[in-house]
Amino acid sequence: MTKISIKLSRALSHVFAPTKFRCMICGADVFDGLGFCSHCKRDVVFNNGKTCLRCGVGIDGAEDYCTNCAFDKIYFDRAYSVFSYEGAVRQAILQMKFANMGSYAAVFAEYLVFMAQKHNLQYDAVTFAPMSAQSLKKRRYNQAQLLARHFCDILDQDDMLCQAVTKVKETSPQEQLDKAQRKTNLVGAYKINADVKGKRVLVIDDVKTTGATLNECAKVLKRAGAVQVIGLTVAARKENVMYDGDEEYYVRHNSGKSNKNI
Ligand SMILES: [Zn+2]
Numbered sequence: 312m313t314k315i316s317i318k319l320s321r322a323l324s325h326v327f328a329p330t331k332f333r334c335m336i337c338g339a340d341v342f343d344g345l346g347f348c349s350h351c352k353r354d355v356v357f358n359n360g361k362t363c364l365r366c367g368v369g370i371d372g373a374e375d376y377c378t379n380c381a382f383d384k385i386y387f388d389r390a391y392s393v394f395s396y397e398g399a400v401r402q403a404i405l406q407m408k409f410a411n412m413g414s415y416a417a418v419f420a421e422y423l424v425f426m427a428q429k430h431n432l433q434y435d436a437v438t439f440a441p442m443s444a445q446s447l448k449k450r451r452y453n454q455a456q457l458l459a460r461h462f463c464d465i466l467d468q469d470d471m472l473c474q475a476v477t478k479v480k481e482t483s484p485q486e487q488l489d490k491a492q493r494k495t496n497l498v499g500a501y502k503i504n505a506d507v508k509g510k511r512v513l514v515i516d517d518v519k520t521t522g523a524t525l526n527e528c529a530k531v532l533k534r535a536g537a538v539q540v541i542g543l544t545v546a547a548r549k550e551n552v553m554y555d556g557d558e559e560y561y562v563r564h565n566s567g568k569s570n571k572n573i
């Protein structure tokens with residue numbers, strides 16, 4: 312896309328994003344542009360307890376690192392997540408992914424900016440977890456790309472935004488696989504797509520589940536010469552908490568319900 316058409320599509324996405332001033336859960340008016348009314352905010356869980364010093368996932372106990380970071384080869388340098396993936400945030404993210412509410416990315420990007428500023432993140436390029444062509448055709452947008460675009464827009468860092476990695480293979484959702492399958496599932500799924508030699512790359516995504524997506528993207532980026540890879544996601548799944556699949560959860564919680572935002 313040319314710079315002008317990127318600007319134009321962004322302007323249009325603002326026109327079609329009145330949800331910024333509505334609660335993402337109940338549709339009530341909100342006046343801070345931060346997506347949750349005072350009632351639904353009570354069901355928002357920030358990821359501000361004890362977290363893994365590498366990947367930022369919420370952990371219990373005395374260890375400094377989660378099991379993944381303690382025992383697996385980790386290619387990214389650090390990762391941060393704003394929320395715990397539960398309650399109102401999980402609902403809003405699922406709406407963003409499965410109910411055509413890509414406009415929620417504008418709201419969540421505000422939180423990503425807070426997080427980046429809080430930790431004084433330094434980077435030369437901003438990118439996002441890619442979707443395969445097949446998945447993109449189905450959803451028609453990549454919520455991670457929307458988040459990255461709004462993030463750069465808020466910070467006036469449009470020139471840093473790039474698609475550094477592409478996904479060339481369809482994969483199964485990681486949470487549905489056992490540990491051995493997870494290791495092979497993503498092998499060869501990502502390819503480098505931009506010159507990242509010598510760059511510090513920030514990778515944005517909506518949810519960090521097992522961290523495998525970020526890790527595989529980081530592997531590809533590091534092999535292409537990136538000097539640092541930092542992950543930044545809206546939410547992270549807590550370690551050792553079992554979740555049911557997202558699509559099943561979404562259908563169960565939304566069948567028969569009408570959402571005022573849709
Ligand atoms: Zn609400």
Ligand SMILES: [Zn+2]
Nearest residue numbers: 363366377380
């Ligand atoms: Zn970790």
